[in-house]
Each structure stands twice: as structure tokens, then as C-alpha cells.
Amino acid sequence: MKKNIILIGFMGVGKGTTARAYAKMYGVFNIDTDDLIESxxxxxxxxxxxxxxxxxxxxxEQDCADWIEExxxxxxxxxxxxxxxxxxLKKLGKVVLLDASYEWIYNRLSTAENSKAKLKKRPLFSEPKKAKKLYKERAKAYKKLADFVINVEDKDIESIIADINKKLYI
Incomplete structure (x- = not known):
């Protein structure tokens, strides 16, 4: 079994932020699938x-997943x-869902210091009804695939990482 930790969740929930912080804290490599595809x-x-x-x-994305698996x-x-x-997906490592309500995610993005850049990177949020519909469609699928779920609402990055470690190393 792969020792990778795979973060899934809705856009803007903080997957990249969490992965970068975890990698820095524990000296592991961090890979972002969107960055790999863009490269x-x-x-x-x-x-x-x-x-x-x-x-x-x-x-x-499938090519990227195949490369990660290999x-x-x-x-x-x-x-x-x-x-x-x-x-x-399940062959790539432990699948961790970072979970939060749609409203919390939208608020996180729209009140961030660099909110214009964060929202511009996610053009779907310019159409909130469509974004919320997509969120609802994906929520059940995310939970079904996850080995465990971490609620990230109103938590600092250290708490999120501690929650991940508790679940990983029980």
C-alpha cells in the first residue's frame, strides 16, 4: 500500500494550504495535481x-493519477x-476529505487577503448557484471515497494537521 496522503475536497477548502504546511512541518514532499497538470x-x-x-x-487528471500510482x-x-x-484514487494512498460547508468555503475565499486572486483562480464561484449545485453533487461522492473526513471549519492549520495525524496514526 502506498504511503501517500491524498487530500480531496471542494475547491477552496484549503487542500493546497494544508498540504504545503504539512510538508514543511514534517519534511515530506508535497505534490499538487493541478500544478503537475499545468506544468x-x-x-x-x-x-x-x-x-x-x-x-x-x-x-x-487520470494521466496524473496513473503517474502517481506508478x-x-x-x-x-x-x-x-x-x-x-x-x-x-484508492490505490494512490490514504484518501482524506477536507470538509466544510459551501458557505464557509465561499466566505474563506471572499475574505482572504488575496481574495480577488483566489476567486479569479476559481471562476465557478462567479456563478454561486452553479458552484453550490456542484458542491452538493460532489459532497456524497467525496465522503464515500474518503478513508476519513476532517472538518476544517474555523480551525487553524495546526489543528487541521493534528486532526489528520490523529486519524492516520490511531
Whole structure:
């Protein structure tokens, strides 16, 4: 079994922030699936979606998952919001859902210091009804795939990491 920790959850929940902090704290490698895809394609996720569509992007996510399964171990991996759809997710490592309400996520993004950049990176939030609908569609799937769930609402990064470690090393 792979020793990777795979963070899934809705966009903006804090997967990348958590992974970077965990990696720094424990000296492990942190990989972000969207960053890997952007590097491979030499384009931003938003540009890939606009130019080639969602189906193509999902195929890139599957390629990324296949590479992780083949080549990566003992790493902390933050995944894009739709990465949970890859067919081999459970083979990549322990799947951890960072969970929060839609309202909390939206508020986190819109009140952050760099809120314009955070919201611009996630254009779906410019259409809150669509974003909330997508959140509701994904919530059950996330929970079904997760080995365990960490509620991140109103917690600092140290508490979130402590909660992850409690679940991992029980």
C-alpha cells in the first residue's frame, strides 16, 4: 500500500494550504495535481478548460493519477476538486476529505487577503448557484471515497494537521 496522503475536497477548502504546511512541518514532499497538470501542459487549468474542455482535463487528471500510482510514494498530495473521479484514487494512498460547508468555503475565499486572486483562480464561484449545485453533487461522492473526513471549519492549520495525524496514526 502506498504511503501517500491524498487530500480531496471542494475547491477552496484549503487542500493546497494544508498540504504545503504539512510538508514543511514534517519534511515530506508535497505534490499538487493541478500544478503537475499545468506544468505538463504549460497552461493554467482555466486555460485548459477553456481551450480543450472538461473531458480533456479529466483525461489529464487520470494521466496524473496513473503517474502517481506508478512513481510516487510517501508524499502529501493535494488534488483538484474533481480529481476524486480518477479510477485509481484508492490505490494512490490514504484518501482524506477536507470538509466544510459551501458557505464557509465561499466566505474563506471572499475574505482572504488575496481574495480577488483566489476567486479569479476559481471562476465557478462567479456563478454561486452553479458552484453550490456542484458542491452538493460532489459532497456524497467525496465522503464515500474518503478513508476519513476532517472538518476544517474555523480551525487553524495546526489543528487541521493534528486532526489528520490523529486519524492516520490511531
Amino acid at each position: 505538463k501542459e504549460n497552461q493554467k487549468v482555466k486555460e485548459i478548460f477553456n481551450e480543450y474542455g472538461e473531458k480533456y482535463f479529466r483525461s489529464l 512513481s510516487v510514494d510517501d508524499s502529501f498530495i493535494s488534488c483538484g476538486g474533481g480529481f476524486y473521479k480518477v479510477e485509481n
